[in-house]
Amino acid sequence: MTPLVIKTNGFSLLELLVVVTIIGIAATAAVLSIGATGEGRPLAQETKRLANAAAFAANQAVFRGTRIALQLDRAGYRLMQWQNNGWSPMSEQHYLAAEHLLPTTIELSIANGLGGWRDSARQTITFEPEGLASPMAIRLSDTSNHRESIVDISATAAIEIRQGSNFG
Secondary structure: OOOOOOOOOOOOHHHHHHHHHHHHHHHHHHHHHHHOOOOOHHHHHHHHHHHHHHHHHHHHHHHHOOOEEEEEEOOEEEEEEEEOOEEEEOOOOOOOOOOEEOOOOEEEEEEOOOOOEEEOOEEEEEEOOOOOEOOEEEEEEEOOOOEEEEEEEOOOOOEEEEEEEEOO
């Protein structure tokens, strides 16, 4: 009787599974390391942060029963509160209440009501304790990749983000 000899041509299922798992782990690591630097990411982050600051201001105005303002200028924005017949920086120790400077590639502009935009040298959006706001459209433009997004604030303090348009 001759011994049974089995000749194998190829890989076993276990070997294939190990290789596929290693490739999957390597691909995941590569995607995670590259994913944080996608084109337009700074613009998207700044747009969301501005919309969150506006929503925070609207909520704080109702919660505190006082007027809260989102003050915009060329360099960034800050939240202000109405105290003793004047505006002062918000005393709230919250990251959205602190002054925020924009990256140098991001520019703010305000809708001028005529279908165009004007530079935001100094503009204030007021949120009232009744849940109302001074309506405004704020455009954030990323000069590094010619993309823009818009944060719309309605008279009822509803906030909407429109992203992804190109300019220039």
